Amino acid sequence: MTKVLVITEHAPYHLSSLKDALDMALIFAAVDAEVAWLFVGQSIHSLRKNQNPRILGMKDVFKSMKTLDIYDVDQLYVSQQCLEASGLTADCLVLEVKVLSSDEQSTLINSFEKVVTL
Template identity: 45%
Template sequence: MSENILVINHTAPFDGANIREGLDMALIFAALDQNVSWLFKGPAVLALKAGNDASQLGMKNYFKQLKTLEIYDVEQIYVCAEAMSQFALTADDLNIDAQILTLDAQQTLLKQQNKVVSL
């Protein structure tokens, strides 16, 4: 039976491995035929900024994999409107399609989930 699972990332893309772990979780849940959504809040929205390259820091460049999420049926990608404003980003600045959600819309999204994983 499919469940609605929301992965939430809060940390900056180069602050530990939380974004990478979020990516791994989203792909694992999708492989198990779950309805996966992924929400980027706070500095985590910077992970979706076009042009990111972790290899310059000696890290595996997982940013390219973000573009393949659709192939794995992870199509419900969301970003926090306040964080987008805080970092002066628009939807055009992102390397993948993501829906911008207000805080109220995020609360609605949370209520629709069976499970939430917060990183």
């Protein structure tokens, strides 16, 4: 089984980066890859509770993110440094994630065969 890590860096409403990352994760999961997702930079805001993208005229991708575990995409990670810089905690997020230090992120990235950064 191929191990794939999807890394997102951009804010949730930056072009279609969040939807592209979600699609990528689900496509890899559909072909029986082991998929994990790491949120760094502004992408951590993708996980904030109580978002309403419809106000901006955008599709609600966040509902689809809540179904990731159905597709066995249950390894979700967030940069501790980015979380703290944004003044957020794991309790502020809509999905259960593991918070990683910079060293842990490096270890995680090196443990995957394929890494896709969006």
